[in-house]
Amino acid sequence: EVEAISEGVEDNEGCCCCEPGHLPNMLSLNSAFSQRWLAWEVTATKYVLEGYSISDNSAVSMLQVFDFRKVLVTYYVKSIIFYAVGSPCLETWLSSPVIMEALQPYCDRNFVDLDPVFNMNIDEDYDFRAAGITRNSFCHIYLDWIQFCADKRDKAISDKSKESAVVSLCFALSLLGRRTLGAASHNTLSSVDFFLYGLHALFKGDFRITSVRDEWIFSDMDLLKKVVAPGVRMSLKLHQDHFMSPDEYEDLSALYNAISLHHQKLVISHEGDPVWRNAVLAGTPSLLALRHVLDDSGDEYKIIMLNKRYLSFRVIKMNRECVRGLWAGQQQELVYLRNRNPERGSIQNAKQALRNIINSSCDQPIGYPIFVSPLTTSYADTNEQLCGIVGGPISLGTIKRAVLQFWTRVRRRCVEGCSSGGSVPHDEGGFGHEGVYAMTTYNIHSGYGHTGSQSIEGTMGRGGSLGRSGNRGSIASAGKPSSSTLASLAGLLTAAEKQEEKEQVLQRVRIVDPNQVYDAINLGRRIDVSWPDERMRARGGRSHWRDWLPEKGMEGQVVHRWVPSHRDPNRRSHVDRTILLVKIEDRYVPIAEAGVVDLGAEV
Structure with missing residues (x-):
């Protein structure tokens, strides 16, 4: 297999049974067919890396x-x-x-x-x-x-x-x-x-x-x-x-x-000494060691010399399905069938598929770890705290989400900046303030405010469970401020302090992973979350949905959010992930935050 990798296919001039040659910078007919027959290809003939060239000499012959x-x-x-x-x-x-x-x-x-x-x-x-x-x-x-x-x-x-x-x-x-x-x-x-x-x-x-x-x-x-x-x-x-x-x-x-x-300039040490490891990691030009090789045939002593130089490699691209198939066959033979025969046929070489090299590069206990070290997979991006500090991996999805969040923030700030005089910004809550004279009670499900004397036009959330209405109109007073005026001002300040927290709730999302839906946390058990109200809980599970199920691509408005370890029990998640309550038509769908994509805030 090593000879097959290192041989030059450009030297082949055969065409069927004769050798007419080939055009410049093109393969002969025989070489072209043989390359198409292989499950691998050479992508780079000279891939130069700085490394160590290893030479070992038998110490017995040098001291006999x-x-x-x-x-x-x-x-x-x-x-x-x-x-x-x-x-x-x-x-x-x-x-x-x-x-x-x-x-x-x-x-x-x-x-x-x-x-x-x-x-x-x-x-x-x-x-x-x-x-x-x-x-x-x-x-x-x-x-x-x-x-x-x-x-x-x-x-x-x-x-x-x-x-x-x-x-x-x-x-x-x-x-x-x-x-x-x-x-x-x-x-x-x-x-x-x-x-x-x-x-x-x-x-x-x-x-x-x-x-x-x-x-x-x-x-x-x-x-x-x-x-x-x-x-x-x-x-x-x-x-x-x-x-x-x-x-x-x-x-x-x-x-x-x-x-x-x-x-x-030379590090002479035993390979088990930490000095040897530190020298290799530091890139010492030359190292020397005396190695004792103990196997069934007997003891053997070798003098190992490592010299740092630029080494030329060949980069081979293999068929991924070929690798999966050979590794699966090895696993079935060794792990499930328990074949202990050292001369098993599955490790014999095959030039067309590089079977010996592929099987040897598999992880333990299938392959030989001294031949090819296994890849190291990092799961650092699954840690929310680390990603919050470092920023997480850079990907197209991350860039897209950052751009969407930036655009959403700019749009929200522009709307707030343009709101003045008769135009009324949005607010969520259970109270609406008309002028400075009256406090009106909202129906939390209707989305409309009713007053006895006057009303101000506002904007309602589309399908939201919390009503929206105007709350910061022009304050006009015809007399001395009363107790209701002070209460209204206090309500304005409280609403302003909670503006940022409530803005995060009123957003529209699209479901991308229906498998992350929690369809059985509305049963009223002690281990379940605390719902905003009884109507949402009754419509927020499979017991109400019947034959209807959330599917990928469905959109809805976020009406509530449960966060892990939140100080408010009504907003505390029962698992170690944030759960969003999404309203789709007349149903409420609890789903993990990772199972949706943000479409921006409702305007």
């Missing part, structure tokens, strides 16, 4: 021979010396009485470490005459490197001779590092499997001090964390470079510059 292991141990010791001499804590370590007392045995010229973990096959400074590692053999190999690193320090070291304390410290640390490697390898460095096991343990940071002679390291754990641990990891990178240029690091200056460069 004793000479290669000797090179690794040599770089291990040199890396320990580099970090020890270059550390800003070197003066503190050399002035510590506990450390200097522990280093006294190593200052003896005749000192020899006879630990059986040391081997002449992997230790370059092994003295076969003394059957161990002596101070003289160590200085013969590493003294020049110690002095070179000391010269590179910002603060020069006064004494860096063969008998100096800094040489004794490096000698003791080299023995400790190699002894720790041997202990982690179960003292069997002759076997490459045990050697890799111990190397991987130290690479992860699992240092176990088993010898009494090495317990002085606990006086300052920075010696273990900042000298020995990075020395193990750096030796693996230097060992990698050794295969590309074996003689390059014979020059001390080249070796010092290489370690300094790798320390600054």
Whole structure:
């Protein structure tokens, strides 16, 4: 399937059984028919992204021979010396009485470490005459490197001779590092499997001090964390470079510059370490790790190298029904039929449909999550509070609603601004005010105001349950204001304060989702909402509608609104969503706010 994706169809010149070629920028007849037969197509041949190219090399083949292991141990010791001499804590370590007392045995010229973990096959400074590692053999190999690193320090070291304390410290640390490697390898460095096991343990940071002679390291754990641990990891990178240029690091200056460069720009860590994850997220140019792969066939150690570069990909567009069908077949086979056969036929490749790739990219437990990570779906737009702060997703519907709300607001303000003198703005409520002399009672269902002496023409809501009438006419008084005048003025102020809240009720909506209708909340139960009046409740459910049902596209006027957690029990919703009471003809339909679309306010 990968070959089918990557092959170039423009090179095919066949037409049936012959090869007459094809016109420029056109496919041959055979290629055209074969492309029509496929359930996928290549939409982009060069889609360049910045990412990591991964290279893995078998560590067994690189450390199988004793000479290669000797090179690794040599770089291990040199890396320990580099970090020890270059550390800003070197003066503190050399002035510590506990450390200097522990280093006294190593200052003896005749000192020899006879630990059986040391081997002449992997230790370059092994003295076969003394059957161990002596101070003289160590200085013969590493003294020049110690002095070179000391010269590179910002603060020069006064004494860096063969008998100096800094040489004794490096000698003791080299023995400790190699002894720790041997202990982690179960003292069997002759076997490459045990050697890799111990190397991987130290690479992860699992240092176990088993010898009494090495317990002085606990006086300052920075010696273990900042000298020995990075020395193990750096030796693996230097060992990698050794295969590309074996003689390059014979020059001390080249070796010092290489370690300094790798320390600054390269992240060498275990893949389970948070440092590795942070480095990948930060876009570090290069990373290196030692991976232990454990499967049924056996253990395998690989050196993983990640280099950041621009990678070219091919973008493939697949038939959506083909993907759904293959995923459905896999689900039926694995989940319902419980097929446990690892060689099941449904995962075999099929060039025409890319069956193997499609099935592998399915979510768990059908596909292989290491092959293709599943998509992450965000449900943040379903949170009303978050959408109220952030604004929600930007879509055509959102833009349309914003434009309609803006136009509705402008139209409402223009109508209010043009209302003066004899023209009367609208108001909802149970009271109508004529002039300043009389207060009249409204019939809440009729929509008309009746007075004893005079009436003012107003505008009635179309089909609304609350009547509308004029309330702010020109105030003309022929005498002193009476108590009715003050009451009327108080009513005007109260109506003005509740103007905005009531304007939201008088709006016209269209039903877009009949499934969000609440047709059984008018039964008078304690869990139901409180209705504005008994007539609305009687006509607001299936018990009154009989065979009539609200359908998509029906329009009506909003006469009431129930809001979650409202302080007024008559306006409080019994669920966690706003419910609108829409009047359609002589029926009242409770429906969730999400099931309607706003057509604007009634004018």
